[in-house]
Amino acid sequence: MINLVNTSPELSPDAPRLNQHTAWHIRHGVDTEQALTLLTSGVTSRRIAHLLGRDAARLGHRSADLRRWTAQHHIDGWAQQYGAGDYEIQDLLDFVRTPSDPINLLLDDRATITPLTRLVPGTPDGPVDVARPSERHPTIRIGRDRRRVATVPADRHLDVLAMLESGLDLDHRLHNGQLITTRRSR
Incomplete structure (x- = not known):
């Protein structure tokens, strides 16, 4: 549907287009690409994804930079700034993890x-x-x-x-x- 609307011949070339990820935003209940990245990368809390995603978008952090930016907040930052609980912290630790052996x-x-x-x-x-x-x-x-x-x-x-x-x-x-x-x- 989004593709049909965006490619409609009735739209002028400079008319605004719908975001390609609109269906995913609706499905997951978030309003930023960053929050969508968090939810599709193993973070299960829509609340924490929504809060982090909005902050990342407001500060200009793209999804490709989201792991590093999220890790900089560290556990105490997630708890203090976003009210992250134990379950959300575990999800975020998995998300930011740099595997080593x-x-x-x-x-x-x-x-x-x-x-x-x-x-x-x-x-x-x-x-x-x-x-x-x-x-x-x-x-x-x-x-x-x-x-x-x-x-x-x-x-x-x-x-x-x-x-x-x-x-x-x-x-x-x-x-x-x-x-x-x-x-x-x-």
């Missing part, structure tokens, strides 16, 4: 390298602790002497969490602003 690397006695975000300036290289997410702190925090020095970015959250929950005995250190994880020597 840390457990297999560790099992092969190789190091895993995780880029970090929110790194405290001037933090020296060396051993660090990795704090699992909690109700109070939903992000994976990197610390030293009981102080946060960095955060695992949202796109690596699920892989680092899997590594922490693997049961492997791990050593963590900071090197050039990245988290280096190895299996502890026996």
